[in-house]
Amino acid sequence: MKPGHGEILLTEGDPRLREDEERLVEEFCRQLESGMWAAVPTEHPGSGRREATMVHAYAEIPPEAERVIFFPRAAGG
């Protein structure tokens, strides 16, 4: 999410392919270094309840995740 623009696709790829994964890792690190938070929307299979999982490292991204959403970190308003 980018202020003034909304959703922007940063990069996409298949993490099982080495070249794609390198690009995904690079972009993930770049976003976190620029101060963004990263979250993965998840759904509980049983209840259908949805929530987000904050990820702080590329390795924390659940393997079944289809996307990671970056958004500006929260600050007191």
Place this chain on the structure above:
Amino acid sequence: MLLALLVLSLVAAVLAGPVVARAAGRWAARRSAARRGAPLSADLTYDPGRERRAEHRARELLRSCVNDEEWAMYRDLGFIRVPGRHLPDGRRGSGVGRPPYAYLVYPHKPIVAYVPQTGRLLSEYCVEFPDLSGDGRSRLPASDDVLAKWMALTSDEARVIGQANMHLVGRQLDPQRVRRDLWRLSEWERRRGDSRSAQARSA
């Protein structure tokens, strides 16, 4: 008749004065910036079409992340309820069943904590997601702001609440309006429950 027309045109000119002056000021600033070769500021490059498209994308993204009930709540009422997860003994609740407290998440307004059983308003949490890369003047589209709060609350409630400035309800939000929203929410849930029961009966 002529006098009346003259008076009317004079009044119209006086009323239009500030608008014309503002437009002239913006035009002069734009021209000055263009002469200097300086980039236009975000305010001067405001594009309502871009903002509308951004909000449209933001709504689709929000819809794809939250569940059907939360989406319908946002679409119909303009806010989302997020259950609080922290139990009195410090443990984290499962989020299933009626929570001891919940939040109302509004776009570009503070998050309000309240007690669902009683409707008692607890506090408001002023939180924003500032633009880190730009000049800090542009902000997330409304639905992205709601999604950012939803993701932050459902993933790391303690952190986002810890970052927020906490106040008693009433500093930025009108408590009467929040109570009215809680009433609207209860009515909305009642109607939704009624229509679901009717659908189940007819099935």
